[in-house]
């Protein structure tokens with residue numbers, strides 16, 4: 316048997332691009348994308364992607380390894396680029412539309428992008444970003460399709476497509492380790508890092524996205540998660556593999572999501588917890604059952620409970636830009652857990668869970684690298700190992716070496732493992748509050764405050780403290796439409812004192828009309844930390860009870 320192994324038939328490079336042609340063959344006449352009044356079929360999407368790949372290589376002379384960037388919301392063109400750009404051999408780099416021109420310039424410079432596609436809404440931003448670059452990428456506006464090709468009087472996305480060959484022989488990767496996407500992290504804790512994934516890792520991540528939150532054949536998938544964020548957790552490719560329908564929206568709020576569900580009979584959607592909070596705040600009736608996958612930040616149990624009460628079925632998962640798809644999920648033990656009271660089910664579901672079937676290993680380790688005790692209390696760092704982890708950070712060997720060591724990828728997230736083997740994230744290492752020498756989990760404090768009926772959003776960060784070094788400071792957005800007087804600082808502190816050890820009770824509560832967020836709805840705690848720091852040290856007079864006298 317030792318003579319057997321890879322051969323010319325069994326070792327073609329893994330790539331997610333092969334899903335498209337199959338969808339066009341199997342479901343050529345079925346809708347691939349619905350966007351306002353525009354509907355494409357899989358046969359049309361296939362041809363448009365081949366045209367894009369052909370025009371990029373034939374007309375713009377893009378070759379393997381070149382970076383092609385795009386700044387756009389969830390439009391058909393954005394979806395097509397997930398296939399068409401790498402089918403030319405290029406590396407797709409999606410850029411967050413909420414970044415400012417200076418940051419976009421820095422990313423374009425860092426990635427050496429050759430082309431920048433900019434949706435017409437973001438053209439002024441893109442122009443200003445490229446204007447300061449010594450070797451700017453070619454800037455191409457992404458316009459809406461037109462039936463009259465004479466309207467294309469300058470090089471635009473649609474004009475470029477009209478030049479391309481729909482029978483183009485797309486550029487297959489020479490190796491599955493060839494780069495396919497470059498994604499910058501959210502910049503929640505520091506400057507964004509350029510994460511590079513290979514065809515192999517995205518193929519595996521897409522298979523993971525298909526199986527760990529099972530997508531049946533022909534799902535109707537609503538895009539609320541931006542594709543520019545970690546390629547929408549690899550769902551552009553996964554939905555093609557399932558020959559589903561992509562419902563594209565540029566922007567939305569709670570009622571708009573309900574409208575889109577009703578109009579299109581949506582079956583699946585991915586959403587950050589902040590979107591769940593939006594849904595929980597509406598008083599609409601769900602017309603049909605919808606599966607939601609939530610990840611990106613810890614979903615408070617109170618929000619999970621409210622959303623499930625509306626009829627949504629929520630799966631909770633955990634991942635990073637570095638994993639493409641999610642790596643860990645709260646695999647639901649139906650028979651065992653379905654009969655539990657609603658509140659208990661929500662608490663179980665707010666745990667991040669166990670590795671998915673495609674991720675090889677996930678653990679929580681202490682500073683010596685040993686697994687922490689499975690006691691639900693001992694904290695350590697989440698580490699991951701598996702085929703869909705990134706290749707590394709672009710041009711940042713130091714950060715890559717810091718993150719990947721000893722056979723593990725170090726996530727920087729702090730967690731415990733419960734006796735049943737399910738992990739629960741307590742914080743990001745950078746967000747842990749150290750008060751009087753004790754570590755306080757900001758996530759734990761947030762989940763209690765979230766239970767208050769008037770609280771819409773909350774984030775807890777460290778505020779310098781004269782006596783304890785740091786104490787928790789809560790930033791709260793009051794829920795829209797709350798009846799009666801808004802809660803006061805004293806009321807929320809009292810709420811916490813009844814429900815948590817006194818030393819972790821926030822000493823300060825600040826009410827804000829909005830909490831600062833990244834484009835994916837993550838609260839930017841570093842901004843709040845700066846505000847808390849500028850507030851100066853909390854006075855020693857009203858010190859919380861010391862950790863040694865917990866209640």
Ligand SMILES: Nc1ncnc2c1ncn2[C@@H]1O[C@H](COP(=O)(O)OP(=O)(O)OP(=O)(O)O)[C@@H](O)[C@H]1O
Nearest residue numbers: 500501502503504505611612613632633634635636
């Ligand atoms: N289900 C979840 N529960 C708790 N935290 C989560 C969950 N899913 C993701 N996260 C958080 O999101 C992080 C990954 O986010 P992402 O890759 O978008 O970049 P970022 O870490 O927010 O940005 P940066 O690394 O630039 O600060 C994880 O490390 C974790 O802290």
